[in-house]
Amino acid sequence: MGDFRIDITATGGHGCDRTAQPGDDLKSCGGASCPDCLARAFVASLKGLGMLTGQPNQKATLTHWPNQAGQVVDDLVEGKRKHRSFTAKEEPEEFLAQFFTFAHLTTPQMRDASRPFAELAMLILARIPRNPERTAALRKLLEAKDCAVRAMVAKAAP
Numbered sequence: 001m002g003d004f005r006i007d008i009t010a011t012g013g014h015g016c017d018r019t020a021q022p023g024d025d026l027k028s029c030g031g032a033s034c035p036d037c038l039a040r041a042f043v044a045s046l047k048g049l050g051m052l053t054g055q056p057n058q059k060a061t062l063t064h065w066p067n068q069a070g071q072v073v074d075d076l077v078e079g080k081r082k083h084r085s086f087t088a089k090e091e092p093e094e095f096l097a098q099f100f101t102f103a104h105l106t107t108p109q110m111r112d113a114s115r116p117f118a119e120l121a122m123l124i125l126a127r128i129p130r131n132p133e134r135t136a137a138l139r140k141l142l143e144a145k146d147c148a149v150r151a152m153v154a155k156a157a158p
């Protein structure tokens with residue numbers, strides 16, 4: 001007797017209980033081709049056979065949309081939604097944030113010039129409430145960053 005692990009990644013079917021929020025108990029529809037219910041039934045079989053008793057080294061999860069930003073995770077041992085939900089509305093990322101990346105810049109000097117602006121942008125995103133004034137702050141910081149990077153590549157002033 002020893003541990004075993006089953007990894008299955010499959011495609012298709014229509015799951016159920018799309019309204020459960022993190023921490024909610026999962027409700028089954030019992031559909032014969034419902035992947036959620038098939039997975040829950042299999043886990044219930046293992047529980048019934050004493051192979052899945054909730055020991056710390058044991059787990060059974062169902063991940064919907066694995067490796068995607070919106071992935072939803074169900075804990076099949078506890079029968080609860082664990083992470084995210086199908087109805088979660090996530091705040092879209094700040095549009096201007098993409099322009100503070102610096103890894104793509106071609107020289108270390110340009111990256112060094114850009115980095116502190118990116119760090120300040122991250123602080124602003126973390127600490128300042130999202131509103132038009134924050135966007136203006138980021139816009140002006142972005143302009144300053146672009147000037148600093150151009151200063152690093154500019155020809156000597158006449």
Ligand SMILES: [Zn+2]
Pocket residue numbers: 015016017028029030031034035036037
């Ligand atoms: Zn179902």
